[in-house]
Amino acid sequence: MELFNKEGHLTDEGLRAVVDGTxxxxxxxxxxxxxxxxxxxLVRYTELLADDTLLVPETxxxxxxxxxxxxxAVRVFFNRYTRVAAVAAFAVVLWGTGVFNSLVPDRTVRxxxxxxxxxxxxxxxxxxxxxxxxxxxxSAALTNILPRADAAPADxx
Amino acid sequence: xxxxxxxxxxSDEFSQLVRQYERLVYTIxxxxxxxxxxxxxxxxxxxLSAYTHRDDCPPGSYKPWLARIATNxxxxxxxxxYHRRVSAAEDGEMPAVADVLNAMPPPEDITIAKDEAARIxxxxxxxxEPYHQVAVLFFLEEKSVDEIAxxxxxxxxxxxxxxxxxxxxxxxxxxxxxxxxxxx
Numbered sequence: 001m002e003l004f005n006k007e008g009h010l011t012d013e014g015l016r017a018v019v020d021g022t023x024x025x026x027x028x029x030x031x032x033x034x035x036x037x038x039x040x041x042l043v044r045y046t047e048l049l050a051d052d053t054l055l056v057p058e059t060x061x062x063x064x065x066x067x068x069x070x071x072x073a074v075r076v077f078f079n080r081y082t083r084v085a086a087v088a089a090f091a092v093v094l095w096g097t098g099v100f101n102s103l104v105p106d107r108t109v110r111x112x113x114x115x116x117x118x119x120x121x122x123x124x125x126x127x128x129x130x131x132x133x134x135x136x137x138x139s140a141a142l143t144n145i146l147p148r149a150d151a152a153p154a155d156x157x
Numbered sequence: 158x159x160x161x162x163x164x165x166x167x168s169d170e171f172s173q174l175v176r177q178y179e180r181l182v183y184t185i186x187x188x189x190x191x192x193x194x195x196x197x198x199x200x201x202x203x204x205l206s207a208y209t210h211r212d213d214c215p216p217g218s219y220k221p222w223l224a225r226i227a228t229n230x231x232x233x234x235x236x237x238x239y240h241r242r243v244s245a246a247e248d249g250e251m252p253a254v255a256d257v258l259n260a261m262p263p264p265e266d267i268t269i270a271k272d273e274a275a276r277i278x279x280x281x282x283x284x285x286e287p288y289h290q291v292a293v294l295f296f297l298e299e300k301s302v303d304e305i306a307x308x309x310x311x312x313x314x315x316x317x318x319x320x321x322x323x324x325x326x327x328x329x330x331x332x333x334x335x336x337x338x339x340x341x
Contacts, residue, residue, distance in 0.1 A: 002285075003286075004285065004286035004287050005286065006286065006289075007286075008286045008287055008289075008290055008309065008311075018188055018189075019188060021188060021191060025235065025238070025239070026239070028188075028189050028190075028191075028231075028235060029232065029235040029236060029239055030287055031189075032189050032228050032229075032231045032232035032235060033232050033236075033287070033315055033318070034287060035224075035225070035228040035232075036225065036228050036229045036232050036312075036315075037310075037311060037312050037315065039221075042221055042224060042225055042228070043221060045224070046181075046220055046221055046224045049181060049184060049185070049224075051180075053184070054180035054181055054183075054184045055180065055183055055184045055187055056180055056183075057179060057180070057183040057193075057196070057197050057200065058193060058197065059197070060176075060179065061175055061179040061182075061183065061197070061200055061201055061204065062172050062175040062176050062179065064201055065175050065201050065204045065205060065208075066168065066171070066172055066175070068201065068205055069168075069171070069205065069208050072205075
């Protein structure tokens with residue numbers, strides 16, 4: 001029995017042998033390798049699989065497959081939202097340290113001293129001021145969070 | 158109705174898809190593995206892959222699409238089983254293919270008698286598909302894997318595998334001292 005023809009496609013008798021289950025393991029591997037990329041042979045193969053020839057699995061597949069799909073979805077959901085929650089928690093901690101204070105306009109100052117803001121301020125000056133104040137805020141926050149280098153260890157006391 | 162389901166498939170629609178095609182997918186997996194339990198496992202894996210890549214399915218082509226995934230699952234299983242078996246044999250009494258080929262002197266250092274060269278050539282030409290065209294292009298015409306894959310419209314990975322197996326068949330024939338036994 002010839003499994004492949006000279007062009008390298010599965011023969012009719014080869015496909016019939018797949019369906020009848022008369023091929024050895026090596027031939028089944030070769031046939032499955034070919035069907036994994038050859039559209040025309042795959043169509044010829046599926047045409048042989050008429051409804052009345054199909055086998056019925058011992059246990060229905062749908063409940064198990066759907067349960068596995070749900071488990072996977074739950075896992076993906078928790079992985080994703082765990083990351084979001086971690087980022088949110090980190091942002092709250094930073095907010096508490098005052099890092100973002102420089103980004104919020106100080107309304108009281110502006111309301112009390114409107115006359116002082118008379119001269120036009122260039123964009124470069126605004127950017128410089130912003131980064132300077134943000135840098136000061138971050139330094140202050142880090143000072144609060146990190147132990148000072150010259151501070152004695154707690155257990156040394 | 159299932160054929161009209163495109164993307165954004167709901168759970169109920171996917172469930173219906175599984176019910177409609179579970180016999181087809183299970184039958185394909187069984188025909189290649191000849192094992193009921195294994196066929197069930199591979200059929201489940203087929204539908205899980207289908208769910209993951211459901212957006213890749215051409216509309217109205219669920220049957221060939223699922224059949225392709227199922228044959229791929231069966232192929233992957235058979236391939237790994239084959240490699241386990243070959244590795245075990247090579248660990249035992251059989252020399253590794255690569256070892257034998259590497260042990261052979263490079264072509265420029267040996268002089269093969271004309272009749273010997275002709276015999277090896279005949280052995281290669283006597284290989285049957287799916288190894289014949291691959292072996293001729295690789296051993297006789299010295300084409301690269303990519304060139305062979307392009308010429309034969311086969312995936313490069315498959316060409317690689319077929320070259321490897323063709324080498325094994327040739328090695329066995331050379332060790333036996335005749336090329337007639339390699340024809341499958």
